[in-house]
Amino acid sequence: MTYLRTITAATLLLLVTLSASAAEHTKDTLEQVKKRLADKTAVLIDVREQREWNAGHLKNASLVPLSKIRKGTNPKVTSKDVIIYCHCRSGGRVIPAADILQKRGFDVRPLKAGFEDLLKAGFKPAK
Structure with missing residues (x-):
């Protein structure tokens, strides 16, 4: 019975730790x-x-x-005080990138909007 409690407690602790450290898409508006x-x-x-x-x-x-991050x-x-917004094609790769960079001490705010969405929202393409 003690073994089962230990396993249950360890599993719960792991789940809480993982969910607490996962980055989320920023709530900042575009x-x-x-x-x-x-x-x-x-x-x-x-x-x-x-x-x-x-x-x-x-x-x-x-x-x-x-891949390089x-x-x-x-x-x-x-400075690590500078906000880093990150984007990708569709908003999926920004979460693991933000997780890694946040653990390194950066203020990273992953954008849900992908490249094409950002262009449609008025962000300018490079020439």
Whole structure:
């Protein structure tokens, strides 16, 4: 019986820990994102891969692919106080990217809107 309680307690602790550390899409509006990017209190990173970036990317975004974040690459920011908004094609890769970068001490806010959605919302493409 003690063994069963120990296993149950360990499982519950693991579930609570995992759910508490998981990043979520930001609740910041796209207008708030644009304002913070304009006033330089935030930066925008694209966590897609190089081939996707080459096919088109947003003006003033920096490429930091999820594959490289997983290998230890960090965004180039002047301070960990700078907000990092991250985006990808459809909003799926930003969550693991944010989890990793948040554990490294960055203020990361993953965008649910993907690349095409951001273009439709008025974010400018790079030329």
